[in-house]
Amino acid sequence: MNDASDDLSEPDERTGRPSIALAIRPDQIEHTPEKITWETVTLTNAALPALLRFAAWHLELGATKVSFYLDQDMPDVERFFAPHPRVAVIPCSPEWWASIGRERLPAHQNRQAVAATQAYRSAQSQWLCHIDIDEFLLPDTSIADWLATAPDDMAVLNIAPIEQLAPTEPGDTYHFKMAPRFAGQTGALRESLYPTFGPYLRGGYISHLEGKNFARTGFKAVRVGIHSCLFQQKAIANRTRLPGVWLGHAHAPSWESFARHLAFRKTQGSYRPQKSGNIGLAQVLDMLESEGENGLKALFKEVCLARPDLLAALAAHNMLVTRQMPFDTLIQKHFGVSLEDLA
Secondary structure, X not given: OOOOOXXXXXXXXXXXXXXXXXXXXXXXXXXXHHHOOEEEEEEEOOOHHHHHHHHHHHHHOOOOXXXXXXXXXXXXXHXXXXXXXXEEEEEOOHHHHHHOOOOOOOOHHHHHHHHHHHHHHHOOOOEEEEOOOOEEEEEOOOHXXXXXXXXXXXXXXXXXXXXXXXXXXXXOEEEEEOOHHHHOOOOHXXXXXXXXXXXXXXXXXXXXXXXXXXXXXXXXXXXXXXXXXXXXXXXXXXXXXXXXXXXXXXXXXXXXXXXXXXXXXXXXXXXXXXXXXXXXXXXXXXXXXXXXXXXXXXXXXXHOXXXXXXXHHHHHOOOEEEEEOOHHHHHHHHHOOOHHHHO
């Protein structure tokens, strides 16, 4: 049974919470890309097509294993992935919670942290990446090449997020926007790109700016959170951000998706009011909702849609990343089915 101090709440590095640097052992260090192993962990209740897109993409990138911890009973998902050795499906049933000595936590963020930590403790790979089902690793070359460049003294590698813009037409081409600071631009550019809503959005995003992490495995007392990792309740200090990989966040891939998730995110997710007291996305959404759907659609169009003029402006400031992501082809390659077969 986990001890009573197994608190997975995350530190805010701006508060000066104590931190600790982990000593990296020689057996944890590998610089040969062909010998590097890595895996992902995700707590999810998404439908099978979303799981297939995520799994196929990361298996194609070379993931040793993709682990899905299921936040609800999903027997169809368990059955589908059972024959696939590189995809692990772990139902978070009452029996599973009892087996780790915990009660099911009410907040999904805390359940994510527990699942990720359990995956870390059982990981057989050298690195574990905790990301959500709508997040996709986008390396410049390969994940293994990137991990091979990790400094020997670093325990955690942070990946900067870029936010997917909703496509205006179907296809395999996806565009992602950067926050100005990720491209070496000043914050003033945000208001130029998004003149109505930019002043109230961190980095011009409606999702997180903190990014996600690869954690070097092999430490017994590490707790893996959403945006940070802890060791003995202290933030891990030897953490860095290396160029070469982006975190492509498909947070609002369509107007329908944005509208469908709005109520949940306002009450339990990333659109809740921030403690700073400043006017931000939460307050803007409250105001727009009071005016009806047109206001929300105006926000989506200005900030989330891959409009040609926005794409051109982002590209002019080196703030645009465009990738080919042929999900149908990759799903067929790795799982022998098409999404149409599952419809």
